Each structure stands twice: as C-alpha cells, then as structure tokens.
Ligand SMILES: [Ca+2]
C-alpha cells in the first residue's frame with residue numbers, strides 16, 4: 001500500500017508534466033539580465049506516434065513569428081524534415097505547440113529541432129528582442145537541440161557527464177528514451193506496460209559525474225508501479241525525479 005501511495009505521488013508529478021527550472025536570466029555580470037531563450041522542448045504522444053511538440057520560452061514570444069512554421073525545423077536521423085501543419089502560441093504559458101502534418105515515430109523520424117533566431121522573420125519576444133537561440137547571452141542565433149533515441153530492456157546509457165545509468169521495466173513492458181546530447185534532460189516512455197509493471201534502476205557515479213540524472217518526464221506511469229522511489233539511488237525533488 002505504501003508503494004501505491006508513492007506511485008500516485010509520482011504519477012501526479014508526471015501528469016503535471018514536470019516543470020523544470022527556466023533558464024532565462026544571466027547573473028554573470030553581477031546583475032540579472034532577462035534573456036529570451038528556449039526553456040524546454042518536450043514531445044507529446046506515444047513514441048510510435050508523436051502528435052505534438054511543445055516548445056517553451058523563457059519570455060513572451062511575439063505571436064506572428066512564433067506561429068510561423070518555418071521558424072521550427074524538426075529533422076530525422078538522416079536529416080529529413082518532418083512536415084509541420086501548424087504552430088500555435090499559448091501565450092499565457094509562453095509555449096508554442098507544434099503539430100506535425102501526421103504523427104511521427106521518434107525512432108525513425110526525430111533527432112533534432114532547430115528554432116530560428118536569426119533573420120528578419122526570426123522568433124522574437126513581445127519587446128522585439130530576437131531569440132538567443134545559441135545561448136551566448138546576446139539576442140539572435142538559432143537553437144539546435146539534438147537527441148539520441150534508445151530502447152532496451154534493460155536500458156543502459158552513459159549520461160552527459162559520464163554517470164552510468166541502468167533503468168528498466170520489470171514484469172512487463174520496456175522503456176524508450178529520448179536523450180538530449182547537449183544537457184541532462186531525458187524523456188522516458190513506458191511501452192507495453194501493465195498495472196504490474198515495475199520501473200526500477202540505478203546510477204553509478206563516474207569520476208567527473210554529478211551522480212544524478214534528470215528525468216524531464218516519464219510517459220505511461222499511470223499504469224505502472226514505480227520502485228524508483230524505494231531505491232535509494234532515486235529521489236523525488238518537487239515535480240522531478242532525480243536519480244543519485
Ligand atoms: Ca545569441
């Protein structure tokens with residue numbers, strides 16, 4: 001019963017789609033400077049049929065450019081673009097919802113998203129500042145986010161700072177993972193899980209690693225028991241699941 005309560009807590013966290021800290025200010029110069037950047041990108045739908053991509057910004061995007069489809073370029077493993085049907089700004093959430101012309105499979109169709117911050121028609125905020133897509137602290141520059149797709153039972157990988165991670169579904173199902181090659185973000189999907197599925201795993205800290213892996217979302221938790229919380233290698237911090 002205790003485990004069920006833990007599961008419920010984590011499911012609620014996942015349902016809230018795990019708000020990650022935004023990275024929209026730079027205090028390196030001593031003061032706080034607002035910078036208009038990408039906060040996060042997450043996919044919606046099953047790994048075999050993603051039906052939308054959510055791009056969240058650290059500021060308020062101007063609608064005209066934010067709803068210009070050509071400002072968002074999604075590509076597959078060989079560089080083939082994914083045709084988009086619509087870009088819709090949810091202004092109150094600082095989020096653009098990208099809808100492909102047809103649902104796509106991550107494994108075969110998605111490895112990167114480029115968000116345009118260069119040129120007269122590029123993404124701007126409502127103050128007219130260009131997107132700082134390249135993250136150098138100055139307005140302007142495209143953002144290029146690249147990913148690896150992994151699947152397996154168990155799923156084993158080395159994160160960006162060298163920590164060794166093992167995570168798996170026991171009893172039923174397996175995990176798919178979309179992993180950013182540029183940061184610690186990881187999106188997991190439980191595939192073919194049942195109510196008996198148990199998700200468990202661990203992290204071995206490397207010499208230069210921080211011993212943790214940030215999970216930005218796990219899709220499919222509602223049908224699964226999650227022993228991540230009973231494993232001392234994993235803790236829940238706010239709405240995130242963090243493995244230590
Ligand atoms: Ca820049």
Ligand SMILES: [Ca+2]
Nearest residue numbers: 161163210212
């Ligand atoms: Ca790490």
